[in-house]
Amino acid sequence: MGRAGLVKPIDPGKTCLTCTSGEGSLCAPLSEQEVRTIRAYRSDVRTVPAGGHLYRQSDKPGALFSIVDGWVMLYQVMEDGQRQILDFALPGEFISFQPVTGVEVPHAVQSLTDVAACVFLQGSFERLLREHPNLGAAMIWLSARCEARAFEHLCNVSRRPARARLMHLVLELFYRVNMRLPRTGEDAFFMPLTQRHLADALGLSVEHVNRTVRELRQNGLMEIRNREVVLLDVAGCLKEGGIDPNAYLPNSFSARRTGAGAG
Amino acid sequence: MGRAGLVKPIDPGKTCLTCTSGEGSLCAPLSEQEVRTIRAYRSDVRTVPAGGHLYRQSDKPGALFSIVDGWVMLYQVMEDGQRQILDFALPGEFISFQPVTGVEVPHAVQSLTDVAACVFLQGSFERLLREHPNLGAAMIWLSARCEARAFEHLCNVSRRPARARLMHLVLELFYRVNMRLPRTGEDAFFMPLTQRHLADALGLSVEHVNRTVRELRQNGLMEIRNREVVLLDVAGCLKEGGIDPNAYLPNSFSARRTGAGAG
């Protein structure tokens, strides 16, 4: 019941502050002064109930979005009706876009929970870029990070067997959540995805995802319950998920768990 | 014998002009005056023989590249040694990057033919952005296009069977080649990829790629020979490749071939 949902209207003065923490945010590399500057260009703060769309395939949104609260997914429906989930966007993250007015986007963005998002209208965003050129570099950097993630998903789906594929995705999400939330101490987190979502993101059938989830549970690696993930054996997950433990939150949990520091 | 290779040193005055045509280029949305402006920021024109690297995984290139002549591939070597090809870059196209100095790139860029590339050093590029803010928007747009392509590859690898997967890739490349080269009138083009490249881009085994290539040839759909592709039945390829014929060079060949115009 609204574990990640919005209970009440957003405090517009606060929203941009959530964006200042974490590596994937637009405002992270900026001073507080600059954040205030950006806020002035923001056109709106929009809320969308779980299951709603920020925009749909072939819409021409003419706006950019920054997620303040909640999870959304980017997906694409293919010619035969299958859904491919391309990426997720978490609080503080920007959403990829076609920053050209009047061009149809090739994907849709749907909320997985109740969501609040900052809206930057096309024109106002371009004005922002013109008037604050150093933000251009930040935007390009963000865009490059999105692309890097897309590349990682490509590797994951293309080359890893189901077990590793599933683990890799879950660990990526855990990483992204922990990037901006303070660690709670337990290796567990809220993940509002059904097995169908996992299947559509990983290019597997729901049934096979289910079997894989069970296997991971039985092997004591991770539990994927209702809308929560518990990592039972982080070191084991990292290893099988094909993730370098040293590159992965070294100071927050992997080192603590494995005790296998580089020295 | 250097069909797409460089025979002699590049004419530095000409290089930027090759970038002005085609949708994927940095300079496309710019005036000739602006192109001249950009050229002033270019640090170098670098040539790389076929098989050489522009940069490697975990390098810190500190520079951006625009391909002037030849083909390159972006790839990543996974933990188990498999190679995943992420994207190709053709003449006139920019290469994705981490525009943050001192950060290791997660992929490598290797040339498939002799290659010439414009080099923009980090600092000079940032100066360019600051001094010409409207270019920032163009860059972001480019970056978004790269991401869109990554998404498309993800869909392709994730959900399509081998036949369609192969066709989709070949058609994408044909499309990109024709985007900037004038149509020769024949539905054939130079594609400097071995079956191993195709396999590594598509997430298939070489043997299976080979069998699929043969099948397509026998079905009269397309021939993939030495380093050349001949599309024997464009309409059929588009259909099986899951590509909307109307979105695909409608005025250059698909309409002509299919005769199924929209009206």
Next chain:
DNA sequence: CGCGATTTTGATCAATGTCAAAGGTGGTGG
């Protein structure tokens, strides 16, 4: 001519998809 890389072919096997169906769960309205 000989060598390495590439393409080709065949036989076999494993991972994953498909089909079918039974439980669970939560929400909604009576």
Next chain:
DNA sequence: CCACCACCTTTGACATTGATCAAAATCGCG
């Protein structure tokens, strides 16, 4: 409070795609 419904999870049997292994044939090239 119950009945019902949609959606999600779970399980089993079976089919199929594509991987793997092995080995020839071909090609480009020095």
